[in-house]
Amino acid sequence: MAKPGPRRARNTPLTVSLGIAAMRQNQRQWLSPLPTVEEVSAGGVIVRMHEGDVEVAIIARYNRGGRLEWCLPKGHPEGEETFQEAALREVEEETGIAGRILAPLGSIDYWFTVTGRRVHKTVHHYLMEAIGGELTIENDPDHEAVDVAWVKLGDLPAKLSFLNERRIVELARNLLYG
Structure with missing residues (x-):
């Protein structure tokens, strides 16, 4: 009695279009672990009457895939900055609006993949009051923001691209209105 040999790969649309060798190479890439990088940012909900x-x-920026996203201003701490100092600086750089912190709103974290690595990012958010400045993206040294706008608090859930930022805005609303 003959021993059964390895089965031939089935022809599916994927194996036909990629070829068996390419599909196996693709599987090895998915199975090999990517290095993980930790990133921290700070920003917030800056309000005015x-x-x-x-x-x-809020600011608009293009994501790595080229899609326009409306989001809360945020960025990385520089040097020995505290999260609060980084949040104030980043909000002013990205929006042109200077602020003062009223309260912490908590942190969100999420994962994404960029070429050759997985990133675990934590963003610390603060409720801020606008105390000066003019709405502009001209002071953004990274040139990430492509637009900036004042949006009514009640209209933000429909405007913001990310659910976790909509939740941060809801926390801000609860603090403002009790």
Whole structure:
């Protein structure tokens, strides 16, 4: 009685289009672990009263895939900066608006992959009051922001691209309105 040999790979649309060798190479790449990098940022919800409404300054930027995303301003601490100092600086750089911190809003974390590594990012958010400045992206040294806008607090859930940032805004709303 003959021993059964290895089965031939089935022809599926994927194996036909990639070829068996390419599919096996692709599997090895998915199975090999990517190095993980930890990143930390700080930013926040900066608010002002305008014509009886609370407004929040948000920025638009293009993600790595080229899609426009509206998000809260944030960035990496520099040198020995505290998270609060980094949040104030980054908000002012990305929006043109200077602020003062009213309260911490908590942190969010998420994972994403860039070429050759997985990134675990934690972002610390603060509720801030606008105390000066003009809305502009001209002072952003990284040139990540491509637009900036004041948006009514009630309109933010429809405007912000990320669920976790919408949750941070909800925490800010609860602090502002009790």
